[in-house]
Amino acid sequence: MTLALFYLFAAILVLAALRVVTARNPVHAALSLVLCFFTAAMLWMLIKAEFLAISLVLIYVGAVMVLFLFVVMMLDINFESLRKGFWRFFPVAGTVAAIMLGEMLLVLTSRYANLSAARLPEPAAGFNSAKALGKLLYTEYFLPFQLAAVLLLVGMIAAIALTHRQRKNTKFQDPADQVAVKAADRVVVLKMEAEKPAHAETDTTHTGEKA
Amino acid sequence: MSWTQLNLAVATPEIFLLVAALIVLLSDIFLNERNKSIAYGLTLAALAGTAYLLLQSAGQSPRPGFNGMFIADPLSQAAKFGMVIGVALMLVYGRSYARLRGIFRGELFALSLFALLGMMVMASGANFVTLYIGLELLSLSLYALVAMQRNNVHATEAAMKYFVLGALASGLLLYGMSMVYGATGALDIPTISQRITVHGANNLLAIFGLVFIVTGIGFKLGAVPFHMWVPDVYDGAPTLLTQLIGSAPKLAAFAFTFRLLAEALAGYKPDWSSMLTILAVLSLVVGNVAAIAQTRLKRMLAYSTISHMGFLLLGFMAGTRDGYAASFFYAMSYMLTAAASFGMIMLLSGKDFEADQIADFKGLAKRDPWFAAMMLIVMFSMAGIPVFVGFFAKFAVLKAVISTGAIWLAVLAVACSLIGAFYYLRVVKVMYFDEPENQAPIAAAPDSRILLSVNCLLLLLLGLLPDRLLTVLTEAVQRSMLP
Numbered sequence: 001m002t003l004a005l006f007y008l009f010a011a012i013l014v015l016a017a018l019r020v021v022t023a024r025n026p027v028h029a030a031l032s033l034v035l036c037f038f039t040a041a042m043l044w045m046l047i048k049a050e051f052l053a054i055s056l057v058l059i060y061v062g063a064v065m066v067l068f069l070f071v072v073m074m075l076d077i078n079f080e081s082l083r084k085g086f087w088r089f090f091p092v093a094g095t096v097a098a099i100m101l102g103e104m105l106l107v108l109t110s111r112y113a114n115l116s117a118a119r120l121p122e123p124a125a126g127f128n129s130a131k132a133l134g135k136l137l138y139t140e141y142f143l144p145f146q147l148a149a150v151l152l153l154v155g156m157i158a159a160i161a162l163t164h165r166q167r168k169n170t171k172f173q174d175p176a177d178q179v180a181v182k183a184a185d186r187v188v189v190l191k192m193e194a195e196k197p198a199h200a201e202t203d204t205t206h207t208g209e210k211a
Numbered sequence: 212m213s214w215t216q217l218n219l220a221v222a223t224p225e226i227f228l229l230v231a232a233l234i235v236l237l238s239d240i241f242l243n244e245r246n247k248s249i250a251y252g253l254t255l256a257a258l259a260g261t262a263y264l265l266l267q268s269a270g271q272s273p274r275p276g277f278n279g280m281f282i283a284d285p286l287s288q289a290a291k292f293g294m295v296i297g298v299a300l301m302l303v304y305g306r307s308y309a310r311l312r313g314i315f316r317g318e319l320f321a322l323s324l325f326a327l328l329g330m331m332v333m334a335s336g337a338n339f340v341t342l343y344i345g346l347e348l349l350s351l352s353l354y355a356l357v358a359m360q361r362n363n364v365h366a367t368e369a370a371m372k373y374f375v376l377g378a379l380a381s382g383l384l385l386y387g388m389s390m391v392y393g394a395t396g397a398l399d400i401p402t403i404s405q406r407i408t409v410h411g412a413n414n415l416l417a418i419f420g421l422v423f424i425v426t427g428i429g430f431k432l433g434a435v436p437f438h439m440w441v442p443d444v445y446d447g448a449p450t451l452l453t454q455l456i457g458s459a460p461k462l463a464a465f466a467f468t469f470r471l472l473a474e475a476l477a478g479y480k481p482d483w484s485s486m487l488t489i490l491a492v493l494s495l496v497v498g499n500v501a502a503i504a505q506t507r508l509k510r511m512l513a514y515s516t517i518s519h520m521g522f523l524l525l526g527f528m529a530g531t532r533d534g535y536a537a538s539f540f541y542a543m544s545y546m547l548t549a550a551a552s553f554g555m556i557m558l559l560s561g562k563d564f565e566a567d568q569i570a571d572f573k574g575l576a577k578r579d580p581w582f583a584a585m586m587l588i589v590m591f592s593m594a595g596i597p598v599f600v601g602f603f604a605k606f607a608v609l610k611a612v613i614s615t616g617a618i619w620l621a622v623l624a625v626a627c628s629l630i631g632a633f634y635y636l637r638v639v640k641v642m643y644f645d646e647p648e649n650q651a652p653i654a655a656a657p658d659s660r661i662l663l664s665v666n667c668l669l670l671l672l673l674g675l676l677p678d679r680l681l682t683v684l685t686e687a688v689q690r691s692m693l694p
Contacts, residue, residue, distance in 0.1 A: 104419075112415040142217070143277035144340045147332060150229065151348050154325050157236070158355030161318040 002046055009046070013039040021086070026072045034065045048123055051130040221276035221283040224264040224291065225331050231257030232324035239317025247315055251306065254320040258299045258327075265292045273691060275337060279399050282337040286539070286691035289684060290334045290466045297459030297546050298327045303662050304554035305451030307655065311562045312449060314359050323455065326352035330463035338399045339388045342470060346384070346431070349463065350377050353456060357448045369447025376430065376440040384427025390420025391476070400475040404693055407478035421479055424471055425486045432464050432520045435493035442501075445513035450560065450567065453509060454553035457516055458546045461523070465542040468527060473535060474693050480530045487528040488620065494521030495627040502634050509567045511634060512552055515593060518631055519545050522608050525624060529611040532692065536685035537607035543684065544592075544600040544673065551589045551666045558582065558655045558663060569638055574647025582653060583642045585667040592670045594635035595628050600670045603677040 016039060019032035037060040044053040123129075137145050219226070235253050242249055265288055273284035302323065309315040329352060332345030354377065358370035392398055394417035395406040407417065426437065433441040445453050472483050498518030505511040523545070526538030559566035559575075566572070576583040592599035605628060612621045673680060 107415060107419050110415065140278045141280070141340065143222075143280040144338070144344050147341070147344045147348065150325065150328065151344060151351060154322065154348060154351050154355070157318055157321060157325075158351065161316075161322075161355060162358055162361060 006043065006046055009039050009042045013043070026077075027069065030065060030069050030072055033068075034061050037061050037065065049129055051133055216278050218274070218276040221268075221274045222281055222335070223268070224261045225328060225335070227264055228257060228261045228324060228328050228331065231260065232321055232328065235324060236317060236321040239321070242317070247317070250317050250320050251302070251315070254302060254324060255299065257324060258295050258302075261327075262292060262295045262299075265295065277341075279401070280338045280341045281332075281335050283335055284691035285687035286469065287331075287334040287466055289687045290462045290539070290542075291331045293462045293543050293546055294327060294330045294334070294459040297462070297550055298323055298455065300550040300554065300662065300666060301451060301455045301458065304454065304550070304557050304659050306659065308449075308451050308557040308560060312360060314449065314451075316359075318359065319356065322352045322356050326356070326455065327459070330459060333463045334466035336467075336470060337401070339392065339475075340398055342467060343381075343385060343388065345463075346467065347381065349460060350381065353452070353460075356452050356455065357444065359452075360449055363449070365447040366449055369444045372440050372447075373444045380427050380430030380437070383423045383430065387420040387423025387425075387427060390423065391417050392420075394420065400470060401693060403475045404477055407476065417476070418479060418482055421476055421483060422486070424476070425483055425490075428464070428468050428471065429490050432461075432468075432524070433517055434490040434520050434524060435497040435517060438494070438497070438517045441517055442510050442513040445516070446507060446510045446567075450509065450553055450556050450565065453512075454550055454557075457512070457553060458550040461520075461549070462542045462546055465523065465538060469535060469688075472527070473530070477693070484528050484530050487524045488617075491521045491524040491528055492620070492623060494518060494524065495624055499627045499631040502631065505634070506569055507567055508556060508569050508572070508638070509553075511569065512549070515631065515634075516549070518627065519593075521627075522605060522624065525620065526608040526611050528620075529615045531611060531614065532689055533607075533614065533685065534611035535692075536681070536688045537604075537611045539684045539688060540607050540677075540681050541604040543680070544604040544670075547666060547673075548589060548592050548601060548670060551585070551663065551670065552593070554659070554663045554666065555582070555586050555589065558653060558659065561654065569641055570648070572638060572642050573645040573649075575642040577647050578650065579653050581664070585664060586642060587639055588667045588670050590635040590638050592674065594632040596632070598671070598674045600673040600677065603674060603681070607681065 013036055016032045016035040020029050020036065023029040023032060037056060041053040041056040041061075044050075044056065231253070235250055235257060238250050238253055239247075268283060268288055269292075270285070271283070271288075273282055275282045302320075306315070309319060326349050329345050329348030329350075333342060333349060334345075336342035336345050354370055354374045357373055358367055360366045391403065394413040395403045397403050397406055429437040430440075445457065448456065472487075476483060494517050498514050498516070498521060502511050502514035502518070505514060519541070523538050523541050526534045526541060528534070529537075556566050559571060572586065575586065588599060592601035595601045595605040605624075609621045609624060612624070
């Protein structure tokens, strides 16, 4: 049963991945990528890594891809021109990819590779993968976990340095200014005449014409 | 799991550097455009402190920490000391260069320090996860640094190429690591090594992973046939960052390769040794031949880097203690030489002017005899002419290669160095025998003048007395190798 499901999900995953690169409409490509992530999460679910599967859906499908869809819709990127070379290079790239795939299959399916021997251990009863992950992250993997945090910080610095710094036309809010605002600054009451003195104006033009 | 197993003290230099980098980042908020020099001073102080802490732990035997995720051994401490010097040289040589180009900002300092942290983790990682995160920390900082001059089309293009190919290389490396994990069931280096040699792992799967790991390393080192990004990135990036990419990370890459191949996958030495031979031979030939045709100095130096990486891999390929030590010595001396060569380009560059053509060095001997002599030392050292450090680096590598019995490889390497000597000597010829086009005296700050002179004279000094450094590095390799 699990094996059949694996092949089903794997087939969907590969087809969706193909759609990502071949779809003409960028929104369709992004949606196919969502399907990719979702099916990959299902594959993880099959090996009983439910926490990872759920976080993949939450983070990639829920946050990253939504942001990506926004980017696709908001920015006027001409994806057609970006992909112009795709079909021209496809024969060569496809051949290379096919050869590589064939070679990798030859190695991995040969009986020396003996993949069937490396089975996943059955989890013990009452095993909780989220709990186990948490325990490992804060004990054994403490150093990589902290370093990953530094990596995210570097990503933030990079994003700010590349987009926000020293750009004169960037519009931004100054919280200090916003807090210090007084009611008097918000609304300015101006005394104005109820109507324009239309008569006088027309009169002068008329007189001007006559003169 | 307990506090003694955590053993935070082994990573004191890294922890200090991280805190210092955060302080530099925060200090930038309070500094306006005019007094960025304070952040610059803090950065140099951070580097000095890290170097001091590294010296404190010099000579100690390997100490693991963080539950075996991290190891501070003589090899990593020596490599880290070299990296700190490399980053400091970059900051000093590039100070006025960066100021004139508007990248003398807090991000430059903070990201350089984070890149250094990544390199240090690469040198000390004792687990595939730590090693990989260290590599990513370095790469991500470098991508952002190269792209920092947003209005410079060449720099942006270089950053894009660097990012795409770097991401591909990381992917390949990670795929290889996952295969080795599948074959051995372990991620930490001593266990992997033990499972392969003692218990016998799934050999086919592990070697399948090894191919991808070697490919990833080849990309990161810039060895042929994975070198396509090197000339474009070296040429396009602001020279300051070319220096950062071209100097210290080579040491990190050496230590990283040492951890992965010489320690974790030591059981497959015959396999990776023959793969590295191919990479080394191709790098030597392509790098040296392609460099002849270049008229741009930065591009020429990029191809020369490729050929130097060929030499570094040759020492590695020997797979002996002396071979690793020769490679280490090569990486260390190349770091100093590359830093000096890019430092010279920045010395001659001014506002809106890049001295990145070979023609820009015309008649330098008449303009400034002292710095012409310094550039002469750099070029002679790169070409491997005796009494300069480059000669002894090449000599040590060749000795290690000959000891494995591969005489033809040594002959080929010498022949390629002879080809290489042509384009290095051409720069010397241009400096001494051509008439200067630009008579203006060199305008550079005294600090970069003095440090650059010291750096170049060091190339000569280390060439005259190479034994001390070579002994230190050989001992470091000896004491760091897994039993």
